[in-house]
Structure formats: C-alpha cells, structure tokens
Amino acid sequence: MPKIVDPDERRAAVAAAVLRVAARDGLAAASLRNVAEEAGLAIGSVRHYFADHDELILFTMRELVGRIDARVTAAVRRLLADTGTDHRLRAEALLAEFLPLDATRREEAELWLAFTTAGHTRPHLRPYARELQDSLRTVLARVLTGGIASGALPASLDVELEAHRLSALLDGLTFQAVLEPDRVTPALMRRVLHSHLRFG
Incomplete structure (x- = not known):
C-alpha cells in the first residue's frame, strides 16, 4: 500500500x-x-x-514568521504568568526575545535579514517584511500600554512614538549583531536595551 x-x-x-x-x-x-x-x-x-521558486520562498517566509511568532507568544505567556517580577524587568525580558541572544534567535535574525534584503529585488516579499514589522510594533505597543497601566511608565508616554523608537533600536541591534557578532555580543545588546528602557 x-x-x-x-x-x-x-x-x-x-x-x-x-x-x-x-x-x-x-x-x-x-x-x-x-x-x-x-x-x-x-x-x-x-x-x-x-508551483515555482517564488511560491516556495513566500511559503517559507510565512513559516519563518510563524516560527518567530510562536516563540514570542510562548515567552509572553511565561512572562505574564510571572507576576512576582517587576513589570519593567518583564518588559525588558520580552523585548529581548526580539534580539539574537542565542543560537535560535541568531538563526532567525539571519534568515529574516536575508528575506527582507531579498524583498528589495523581489517586490512580492515586501508584504511579509511589513507584516513582521507591524507585529513587532504591535507587541511593543502592548508592552508600553501595560507599563502605563501598571504605573511603571508615565501616563504621558507617546506609545506610538516609543514603539517606533524601540523597533528601530531592536532592528539596529539585530543588524549590527548579525554583521559583527564578535563586537555586538549578547551581553552588549542586553546592556544597550537596559539603558534605553529609561522612559521616566
């Protein structure tokens, strides 16, 4: 059979x-x-x-987005359940999920950069690059809004502006870490993220 x-x-x-x-x-x-x-x-x-190579690459890009989303979603659940930790530290831990701090996240970052770079010459890939960026900013906005609600962040905080600022920070650190892994180490990325999470 x-x-x-x-x-x-x-x-x-x-x-x-x-x-x-x-x-x-x-x-x-x-x-x-x-x-x-x-x-x-x-x-x-x-x-x-x-049907062709383009369809294969598009499907794979969706699979990569799904893989990253599943990992980040699992991290969000863990962090939300950890009510004993300060909100600011939980927010920092969540944002660190978007940085290439270990082998899994480094591979995802390298692949994502490869796909988004290909989007410049293959326009059909661009919507998926935008989708991941939009997802990142949505998560960042939720983290910031939760920080405001808990009193850890000032009520006057411009959530949209800060979400863009943090997105740029995470993207920049990721790019630098992929480009110069010996110089932009996980320890350095954590220090930079910690330093920038001073909204007050």
Missing part, C-alpha cells in the same frame, strides 16, 4: 529545508534542486507542492 503523504506536513518539511539551506549557504543557494536534495526528495516532488 502506498504511503499517504500529508500535504501540509510535506510543505512544512520543504520549507524547513529552505531555512536550513538559507541559514547554512545563504538564500541565493536555496534553489529548487538544492532544497529538494536537503529535504531528501526528488525535485519533481517539490514542484508537486510548489
């Missing part, structure tokens, strides 16, 4: 292969042939699930 293949699982497995190839060799190396080889599939099998 032939093995029944779940299409969603197979597409996710192919997307995971794209991420592995892109993380190891760069996004340009994620050709259909290389991805098929990485996934242990015939190239015809990959083409069965994705």
Whole structure:
C-alpha cells in the first residue's frame, strides 16, 4: 500500500529545508534542486507542492514568521504568568526575545535579514517584511500600554512614538549583531536595551 503523504506536513518539511539551506549557504543557494536534495526528495516532488521558486520562498517566509511568532507568544505567556517580577524587568525580558541572544534567535535574525534584503529585488516579499514589522510594533505597543497601566511608565508616554523608537533600536541591534557578532555580543545588546528602557 502506498504511503499517504500529508500535504501540509510535506510543505512544512520543504520549507524547513529552505531555512536550513538559507541559514547554512545563504538564500541565493536555496534553489529548487538544492532544497529538494536537503529535504531528501526528488525535485519533481517539490514542484508537486510548489508551483515555482517564488511560491516556495513566500511559503517559507510565512513559516519563518510563524516560527518567530510562536516563540514570542510562548515567552509572553511565561512572562505574564510571572507576576512576582517587576513589570519593567518583564518588559525588558520580552523585548529581548526580539534580539539574537542565542543560537535560535541568531538563526532567525539571519534568515529574516536575508528575506527582507531579498524583498528589495523581489517586490512580492515586501508584504511579509511589513507584516513582521507591524507585529513587532504591535507587541511593543502592548508592552508600553501595560507599563502605563501598571504605573511603571508615565501616563504621558507617546506609545506610538516609543514603539517606533524601540523597533528601530531592536532592528539596529539585530543588524549590527548579525554583521559583527564578535563586537555586538549578547551581553552588549542586553546592556544597550537596559539603558534605553529609561522612559521616566
């Protein structure tokens, strides 16, 4: 009896292969042939699930966004449950989830930068770059609003402006850490974030 293949699982497995190839060799190396080889599939099998390379890259970008979102959402739940910790420290811990402070987050940052850079030459990728930026600013706005409600931040704080400021800070640190990992270390990123979280 032939093995029944779940299409969603197979597409996710192919997307995971794209991420592995892109993380190891760069996004340009994620050709259909290389991805098929990485996934242990015939190239015809990959083409069965994705009409072309662009569709494969778009799907993979959504998978990456979903992966980051799941990780950050889990961190938010943990931090919200930790009511014994000062709100400011919880906010700092949450914001740190967006920085490449460990191997998982570094790989996500490198992949995200690769995809967003590709968006300059592949306009169909731009909406997904915007989606992640919008998600980040939404989370930042929630953190700031929660800080105001708890009294940890001043009521006069301009939430929209501060969300943009923090987004720029996190993006800048991430870019620098990917570019110069020996100089922009996790310890330095934590110090910079801690220093900037002085709203009073």
